[in-house]
Amino acid sequence: MYRETTSALVGGAVLWWSTAPPGATPVRVLPDGCMDLIWSERHGLLVAGPDTAAQVGTATGERYVGLRFPPGTGPAVFGVPAYELRDQRVPLTALWSDARTRELDERAAYADHPERLLESVAAARLGDAGGPDPIARTLVARLGAGADVAGTAADFGLGPRQLHRRSRALFGYGPKTLARILRMQRALALLRTGVPAADTAVRTGYADQPHLSREIRALAGVPPRDLIT
Known part of the structure; x- marks a missing residue:
């Protein structure tokens, strides 16, 4: 029903495939600070913006192929600030409204391997943009490791408001929300390896279980128990 693998496109990018037969358990997609380029056999090429809460999809049997970009990379691919797509799923043609985009939709529909087209399109866009904003990877690493927002802003030579604006453009939300999401992902990763909840709370910076x-x-x-079983 769902599988994924590392993409060669850019560090941290993931290719994924999903098909859920009608009546299957709905898929819960958790916030992760990422943006996706998706091909749907019913709706064509789509863009998934960064989520602030879980998205629950209905199992319809529809086939999806997606390319998930590392946090902060999507804006360089799609050409818009991440906050404009927060909690949204929109057709790619809503962002790139030209004949070439419609042609991409048609090519994806008939491609044996739509994932290759997704990677090709993203690589070209990243090349034109000069790559993702270099601050993104470092910011994710620092906040993901539990660094405080004020100290992180100072390390980048930014004021708190400047960091907030930069973060919204890159990730769709401010650094505090991003830090919450990254901490949740880190905690779930530990829980899924069998680390007890109390120990996980301590190791990931929560006050308690x-x-x-x-x-x-x-x-x-x-x-949490519904996400690790």
Whole structure:
């Protein structure tokens, strides 16, 4: 139903394939700070913006192929600030409204390997843009490791408001929201390896296990146990 693999496009990019037969358990997609270029057999080429809460899809049997970009890379591909696409799924033609984009839609529909087309399009766009903003990777690494926002802003020579604006453009939301999302992802990764919840809370900077549970439920819509079984 779902599989993924590392893409050769850019460090951290992921190719994924999904087909859920009608009646299957709905898919819960958690916020991760990423943006995706997606081909849907029913809707063509789509763009998935960064989410602030879990998106729950209905299982219809539709086939999807996607290319998920590392946090902060999507704006260089799509040519718009991430906040303009926050919590949205839009046709690619809404962003690139020219004949070539419509041609891409048709090519993807008849391609044996749509993922290759997605990578080719993204590589060309990244090349034209000169690559993603170099601050993105470092910012994700620092906030993902638990660094505080004020100290991170100072390290980049930015004021808190400047960092907030830069973060919204790159990730769709401010650095505090990004840090919450990255911490949730880090905590879930530990829980899935069998680390007890209390230890996970300590290792990922939550005040205690109840705090961890509340935060994950707020972002994912369900308690941690529903995400690790």
